Amino acid sequence: MRLLIQKAQTSHILTRDEIVQILSCQEPQLLFEAADRVRKEFVGDGVYLRGLIEFSSYCKNDCMYCGLRRSNTHAQRYRLSARQIIETAQEAVKLGYKTIVLQSGEDLFFDTDKMCQIIREIKKLDVALTLSIGEKTREEYAAYKEAGADRYLLRIETTDKTLYEKLDPAMSFENRMRCLHDLKELGYEVGSGSLVGLPGQTVESLADDLLFFKKLPVDMAGIGPFIPHPHTPLGNEKTDGHFELSLKMMALMRLLLPDINIPATTAMETLHPQGRLLALQCGANVIMPNVTYTEYRKQYELYPGKVCTGDNAAHCRGCMQAKIESIGRFVSPSKGFHGDFLRGN
Secondary structure (H helix, E strand, C coil), X not given: CHHHXXXXXXXXXXXXXXHHHHHCCCCCHHHHHXXXXXXXXXXXXXXXXXXXXXXXXXXXXXXXXXXXXXXCCCCCCCECCHHHHHHHHHHHHHCCCCEEEEEECCCCCCCHHHHHHHHHHHHCCCCEEEEECCCCCHHHHHHHHHHCCCEEECCCECCCHHHHHHHCCCCCHHHHHHHHHHHXXXXXXXXXXXXXXXXXXXXXXXXXXXXXXXXXXXXXXXXXXXXCCCCCCCCCCCCCCHHHHHHHHHHHHHHHCCCCECECCHHHHHHCCCHHHHHHCCCCCEXXXXXXXXXXXXXXXXXXXXXXXXXXXHHHHHHHHHHHHHCCXXXXXXXXXXXXXXXXX
């Protein structure tokens, strides 16, 4: 195991079988330490904070694992106006955020014109802008890019086609792939990622996920544990082992793509009280605190038990900075584009 980890740390290359061996190891501390060393070398000690605006909980899709699925009649739906979204972004900038992330369910209300108007207004604030709003046509992606969007986050969740289409009814695996390739070709910084612990998922399919992210390649990889939502068909599934396996995936992602951005996801902290800090010590270098109006946070329930839903944006910003500094790291003043640290930005 030590030799495999040394190989990954120096060459950033592993075979599928080698990845499976490492993911299956029972004592991952050597892996975590190697990932932390590579993180320090390639992206430094700075942590990029991205202000997350969850602007709509409406979604046209019916994914089996997601609390926002359209069939969830228990979900409380909301939709921010363009003005509310822009004002939230303005408040986030006042708190020191250099990147704004706009995230929603796949809400057809926000057509291309509406989204481009919002993008143009937020870009006037001199921030980097990430979109996480699902599958669109190439023409829509091109319009968002022309309006000023810098990054796009579209998680594949799993590269196992059979599992993907079982868990995402009426969605096409090929179309998901088409979206990711379109985004790369259009010049976005592209983020994707895996949902770890899905029913029917194998260690081999997780290895395939990592190799796919390296091949694309992604500029950001979000690795998060599957947390069952009670009002979905997977509500009775278990989460045993998902946290540590997510850390292993995150650490391996750092070794395979050493200079990309890797977020410490909120879901990690839902499963472990120090989840995001532990993720930062296993290769992560990004945190996305929620800046959405407090009254809407609980309604954007992808999974139950989400942390910080009762806090306001200022509290979240101060809390995260204190946590980051408690492990000897600091909040980076950079917008945090892929490769900024190595370029000296």
